[in-house]
Amino acid sequence: MILKLLIFAIVAVMIYRFFGGQLPSMPKAKSKEQKKIEEDTLVECSKCGTYVTTKESTIIHGKYYCDECAGKL
Numbered sequence: 607m608i609l610k611l612l613i614f615a616i617v618a619v620m621i622y623r624f625f626g627g628q629l630p631s632m633p634k635a636k637s638k639e640q641k642k643i644e645e646d647t648l649v650e651c652s653k654c655g656t657y658v659t660t661k662e663s664t665i666i667h668g669k670y671y672c673d674e675c676a677g678k679l
């Protein structure tokens with residue numbers, strides 16, 4: 607009877623750890639997806655007004671600049 611409970615406890619821990627390992631990875635994947643969306647957001651270059659993605663832009667003193675303008679600054 608005690609052995610049965612012990613096996614049940616081990617199985618329960620294994621199931622808990624299996625799901626415990628799965629659940630934290632889900633919000634992580636979601637934040638990665640959100641980051642991807644953020645990177646694709648278009649921002650206006652403060653100098654020439656060209657729209658570039660935040661991924662391609664350079665932030666200087668809190669303002670977005672396209673690669674071309676950032677190189678000239």
Ligand SMILES: [Zn+2]
Binds near residue numbers: 652653671
């Ligand atoms: Zn520019």
